[in-house]
Amino acid sequence: MATRLFGSGIRRREDPRLITGSATYTDDLALPGMVHAAMLRSPHAHATVGAINISRAQAAPGVLAVYTGKDTREGLQPMPCAWLVPDADLKVATYPCIATDTVRYVGDIVAVVVAEDCYQAYDALDLIDVEYDALPSVTNPAEAARAGAPQLHADVDKNQAFHWAVSGGDVDAAFKDAEVVVKERIVQQRLIPNAMEPRAAVAQYNQASGDLTLWNTTQNPHILRFLNSVVTGVPEDRARVIAPEVGGGFGSKIPVYPGEFITVFCAKQLGRPVKWNETRSENYQATTHGRDHVQEVELAAKKDGTITGLRCTVWAGMGAYLSTAAPGIPTILHGLMLPACYGIPAVKEDVYGVYTNTTPVEAYRGAGRPEATFMVERMVDRLAGEIGMDPADVRKKNLIAAFDDGHDTVTGLTYDSGDYPTALEKLLSHADYTALRTEQATARTSGRHIGLGLSTYVEMCGLGPSQVAGAIGFQGGLWESAIVRVHPTGKVHVFIGTSPHGQGEETTFAQIVADEIGVGADDVKVIHGDTDTTPMGWGTYGSRTTAVGGAALAKAARKVRDKAKVIAAHLLEAAVEDMEFVDGKYSVKGSPDKAKSLADVALMANVAWNMPADVEAGLEASTFYDPPNFTFPFGAHLAVVEVDPATGQVDLKRYVAIDDCGPQINPVIVEGQVHGGVVQGIGQALWEHAIYDDSGQLVTGSLLDYALPRAARLPEIEVLSTVTPSPHHPLGVKGIGEAGTIASTVAVYNAVMDALSPLGVEAIDMPFTPERVWRAIQQATKGH
Amino acid sequence: MYPADFAYYRASSVQDAGRLLSEHPGAKLLAGGHSLIPLLKLRLAVPPALIDVGRIADLSGISVASDRLRIGALTPHAEVAASSEVATHAAALADAAGQIGDPAVRNRGTVGGNIAHADPASDLPAVLCALDASIGIVGAGGDRTVSAGEFFLGMMTTALGEDEIVTHVEIHSGQEHGSAYAKFPHPASRFAVIGVAAVVTADGDTCRSAAVALGGLLPAPVRASHVEQAIGGQPLNEASITEAAARAGDDLGDEILGDVFASADYRQAMAPVYVARALTAAAARAR
Amino acid sequence: MKVPIDITINGRSYQRDVEPRQLLVHFIRDLGGLTGTKVGCDTSQCGSCTVLLDGVAVKSCTCLAVQADGASMTTIEGLADQGTLHPLQEAFWEKHGLQCGFCTPGMILASHELLRHNPDPSDADIRHGLEGNLCRCTGYQNIVRAVRHAADALAEK
Known part of the structure; x- marks a missing residue:
């Protein structure tokens, strides 16, 4: 019996090049004649731009060119926004690649220098003189929406980029009849994604042929190729975009950026390859941020804990301009999920997207869903506190019962499958929740502040049906394609349109194909990230690579298997109906010794000496897979913390995650995704915060000030799972990239608030810095 | 980040370094570089010359x-x-x-x-x-x-x-005393938000004398003389250490540093906590 | 004014005239072919640029090339022994201690430093020993497992 690779935790096939330093990331490229670009960025949050004197910079050693916005006005069209959420009064403000008249955030580009080397380029930046006339600025979205706030764009009233609303069920009745209402104002602080690889681009342009090659740190090279044609004017068919090794993205490498297009512009002008790579501090200003919501939430319930309604208003900071996919994130990916895993029967949300004098906000791991899960899960704990019920019991009372083929929500989604109560039960029993509560009570008697925090969640991923994409204003499709090509030796090339950047699909996709057609994983090479060689695809984000791209691949592989069966039948002189695919071989039913391997079939298909009638030569198939629905992973998480009341320091003592992403292709990789996702969410709860001061300066402007999670502050994450297949996916799989982050922030938040509940502390803005926690304790104990 | 240009001289001895310093006004000394190079990279320091003293053998x-x-x-x-x-x-x-x-x-x-x-x-x-x-x-x-x-x-x-x-x-040499350092590190930079060093000389369980210095929260470190006096002659137990540590506020003056992570008020409030931690650890080593 | 230097990297001598301001990490990466050493930040925080300088782990972004004149260095490319992966490389592979791989060269060399001082570290020792290296993908857990695994493998040798 051939071992089934699906479900096996085999070692990753990406790793040999990565552990030896032989992988090639964008910044590792060196082309003959390559020169370097550096961007001059606005030091002001908001200012009019006067004269720019570039003459000293132009004369500096090694400098080839200096361009300002005047020079690029013809060659670079404004940056596009590609998620035009409908029925939201969306106002897309003009977003020039290089600012000409006005800068609107610290980091807005005002000029570019190209020099022989990076040091010279940076030297020349210091020699450019720009006259700025500072204007009043605003960075907080709720404040920017108020009357009298500084206005960013002349044609956008009240800085309002959009107003989107969703409702379902009778919310007014729910609140009118509510026996209990809990309210909270929640701040989802601004975060910086911090993919370890900063962004970089290398552009090579042949002035004679008009061909462009652009290497870039992107999560979606095909989208970049298209949008590049819009901005730089290089036609799609003349542009080749390559995402080489990409060092993480977490959403920040979804959007297209001025930096890449300016690099292309410079390469076109100079006829030499141009490299641009951002520094980390530049990344903090120039690469998109995440979250930045101010949320006012109310939950209606009965005294027995039954949740009856949710009502909220959200001010979502968009930054100075709308980034590529930004409008869809606090709306579609957020508001539609508010019924949560409880099927809340009445929901109403108003979301105001607000321009602020800050770095543009985009998708960041979870993208809208962590912010939704946080609201609901926080309010569930508030309800539990209000009615004196254990938070686990409130959840048990409200969770949707297990279903395997659809649950409709009042926001119009149909969850595919789920068994939320089992996930929670498994969590509580594994963690021994009852014992933890006893331990907590004992600790309290000796003055120790231990807290337990739960989070039960469902998320939508595997974006998504293209028809839905069209209906929600996404300016593209959301299908995926794959090509499976079998060579004469039986070795397989797989070409995919998605673009993994650390998730391990070179391994998991090989596992899928190996099982489907009867080869080993090592016989399958997965090729991605090059628009000239791979089929069109919409990219790697929203936990969709396996959920959509994997489905496309499974279907393509099955086409190959069907054709292989036909050829094998011919070679074995059997009827196709009598053939079966068993143990990785194509055999005649009941006669396992009469069998052909894929290599046997592939050789014949490729030489085509003896093919069945009407069967084409070759062994290759492609598919375009458009999913019929999203997928809906779910789970239940528990955090245990202890708070030091003397200092306010929070110690995360234990973390248990149960996630259900359907059948797991490679459980080791799934576990790794959960580890990383959970820790990113923990980072939001405990450490991470992009802070702007009153003048719009990013105070946490480098890794010296912005605290990322470090190994020593984290416990071992306990990872468990349940398996509920998606009924509509060819492999039943759902997606796991974002689940951990979606669940963990609020689990930790709830745990800290649980620890402090005897003191009467009700809310603390994230992150839980020691000072914030200490102050809350001081205020609460003073009040007593 | 990319430092601005500078001239580079390698000193062969302390005397040589002194000579180079006097010949190159504004020059900076380079040893391990872990304070200076970060400033050079950010161009917060733009010295005309560096004098590398890192190879002077008898300095290590x-x-x-x-x-x-x-x-x-x-x-x-x-x-x-x-x-x-x-x-x-x-x-x-x-x-x-x-x-x-x-x-x-x-x-x-x-x-x-x-x-x-x-x-x-x-x-x-x-x-x-x-x-x-x-x-x-x-x-x-x-x-x-x-x-x-x-x-x-x-x-x-x-x-x-x-x-x-x-x-x-x-x-x-302090073989007869015990000393310890208690630190509240910044979660990002790992620099000291507060760092307290304590040196305790004990007679059995009694503190004969103590030296305590606070860093991190002030422009320059200070000796906590009020704390030192308060703990001197007292038993080295939790109550007396806590009581003495509470005097730390009297030693801080009015130049307490603050930032977005930890305000001056908060650091001031934390000073006694870390003084007590340092004293407790030093006392344990003094016995 | 450029300064002549001679640095041995992975057993090979490189004699170059460099600007004194050139950071060691840029020197290495610009040699051609040695780009495994990464630049992940500009404030000496992330550890992606960690190399072994005379056997000792240093952050090559916080070192001038001129300071390494005469030194012998090992970068990630030089860790394997004639094609045989170092036990740390094997362990990172075996325990899924990497995802995007960008922090990995620095993380492996920082782990090398850790095991040099403490061949039998506890999980807590490992977590503290890697405090100068940031990873955004793994949550560190499988890195801890990998280092522990490598320690066991090296002990058996």
Whole structure:
């Protein structure tokens, strides 16, 4: 019996090049004649731009060119926004690649220098003189929406980029009849994604042929190729975009950026390859941020804990301009999920997207869903506190019962499958929740502040049906394609349109194909990230690579298997109906010794000496897979913390995650995704915060000030799972990239608030810095 | 990031370094570079020249002679942290050196470079003050020794003259006392939000004398004289340590530093907590 | 004015005239072919640029090339022994201690430093020993497992 690779935790096939330093990331490229670009960025949050004197910079050693916005006005069209959420009064403000008249955030580009080397380029930046006339600025979205706030764009009233609303069920009745209402104002602080690889681009342009090659740190090279044609004017068919090794993205490498297009512009002008790579501090200003919501939430319930309604208003900071996919994130990916895993029967949300004098906000791991899960899960704990019920019991009372083929929500989604109560039960029993509560009570008697925090969640991923994409204003499709090509030796090339950047699909996709057609994983090479060689695809984000791209691949592989069966039948002189695919071989039913391997079939298909009638030569198939629905992973998480009341320091003592992403292709990789996702969410709860001061300066402007999670502050994450297949996916799989982050922030938040509940502390803005926690304790104990 | 251009000179001896310093006004000394190079990269420092003293052999190493522990200016933090001599004679210094930055930083960063830079959030200044260390200096005007308390004058300001070089640090051997360092690290930079060094000499369970210095929250480290007086002669138990530590506020003055992570008020409130922690740990080692 | 230097990297001597301001990490990466050493930040925080300088782990972004004149260095490319992966490389592979791989060269060399001082570390020792290296993908857990695994493998040798 051939071992089934699906479900096996085999070692990753990406790793040999990565552990030896032989992988090639964008910044590792060196082309003959390559020169370097550096961007001059606005030091002001908001200012009019006067004269720019570039003459000293132009004369500096090694400098080839200096361009300002005047020079690029013809060659670079404004940056596009590609998620035009409908029925939201969306106002897309003009977003020039290089600012000409006005800068609107610290980091807005005002000029570019190209020099022989990076040091010279940076030297020349210091020699450019720009006259700025500072204007009043605003960075907080709720404040920017108020009357009298500084206005960013002349044609956008009240800085309002959009107003989107969703409702379902009778919310007014729910609140009118509510026996209990809990309210909270929640701040989802601004975060910086911090993919370890900063962004970089290398552009090579042949002035004679008009061909462009652009290497870039992107999560979606095909989208970049298209949008590049819009901005730089290089036609799609003349542009080749390559995402080489990409060092993480977490959403920040979804959007297209001025930096890449300016690099292309410079390469076109100079006829030499141009490299641009951002520094980390530049990344903090120039690469998109995440979250930045101010949320006012109310939950209606009965005294027995039954949740009856949710009502909220959200001010979502968009930054100075709308980034590529930004409008869809606090709306579609957020508001539609508010019924949560409880099927809340009445929901109403108003979301105001607000321009602020800050770095543009985009998708960041979870993208809208962590912010939704946080609201609901926080309010569930508030309800539990209000009615004196254990938070686990409130959840048990409200969770949707297990279903395997659809649950409709009042926001119009149909969850595919789920068994939320089992996930929670498994969590509580594994963690021994009852014992933890006893331990907590004992600790309290000796003055120790231990807290337990739960989070039960469902998320939508595997974006998504293209028809839905069209209906929600996404300016593209959301299908995926794959090509499976079998060579004469039986070795397989797989070409995919998605673009993994650390998730391990070179391994998991090989596992899928190996099982489907009867080869080993090592016989399958997965090729991605090059628009000239791979089929069109919409990219790697929203936990969709396996959920959509994997489905496309499974279907393509099955086409190959069907054709292989036909050829094998011919070679074995059997009827196709009598053939079966068993143990990785194509055999005649009941006669396992009469069998052909894929290599046997592939050789014949490729030489085509003896093919069945009407069967084409070759062994290759492609598919375009458009999913019929999203997928809906779910789970239940528990955090245990202890708070030091003397200092306010929070110690995360234990973390248990149960996630259900359907059948797991490679459980080791799934576990790794959960580890990383959970820790990113923990980072939001405990450490991470992009802070702007009153003048719009990013105070946490480098890794010296912005605290990322470090190994020593984290416990071992306990990872468990349940398996509920998606009924509509060819492999039943759902997606796991974002689940951990979606669940963990609020689990930790709830745990800290649980620890402090005897003191009467009700809310603390994230992150839980020691000072914030200490102050809350001081205020609460003073009040007593 | 990319430093601006500078000239580079490599000093073969302390005297050579002194000569180069006087020949190149505005030049900076380069030892391990772990305070200077970050500033060069951000172009916050744009010196015309660097004088590399990193290869001057007799500036590195740890030795004990009679009752003095001597640490050469070029000794990297990792060596201090791992040294049994330092652990024996000045445990607080080993504690602090082992908490600077991270292992790779400790491999390159040097004691002399650290104290000459005098970052208020650095770990060593407070420890050297509590240990009453003396700092050896060589300059055109000859050799001199300055006590740590007189060396650290303010934010990144020391008693070091333009053409002077730190050569070593000397500490009176402390086998009869116990010392410790308690640190509240910043979660991102790992610099000290507060760092407290305590040195305790005990008669059994009673404190004969104590030296306590606070760093991190002030422009320059200070000795906590009110705390020192309060704990002197008292039993080394939780109650008396807490009571003495509560006097820390009286030692802080009005230049307490604050930032978005930890305000001045908060740091002030945390001072007694960390003083108590340092005293408790030092007392345990003194017994 | 450029300064002549001679640095041995992975057993091969490189003699170059460099600007004194050139950072060691840029020197290495510009040699051609040695780009495994990464630049992940500009404040000496992330550890992606960690190399072994005379056997000791240092952050090559916080070191000038001129300071390494005469030194012998090992970068990630030089860790394997004639094609045989170092036990740390094997362990990172075996325990899924990497995802995007960008922090990995630095993380492996920082782990090398850790095991040099402490061949039998506890999980807590490992977590503290890697405090100068940031990873955004793994949550560190499988890195801890990998280092522990490598320690066991090296102990058996």
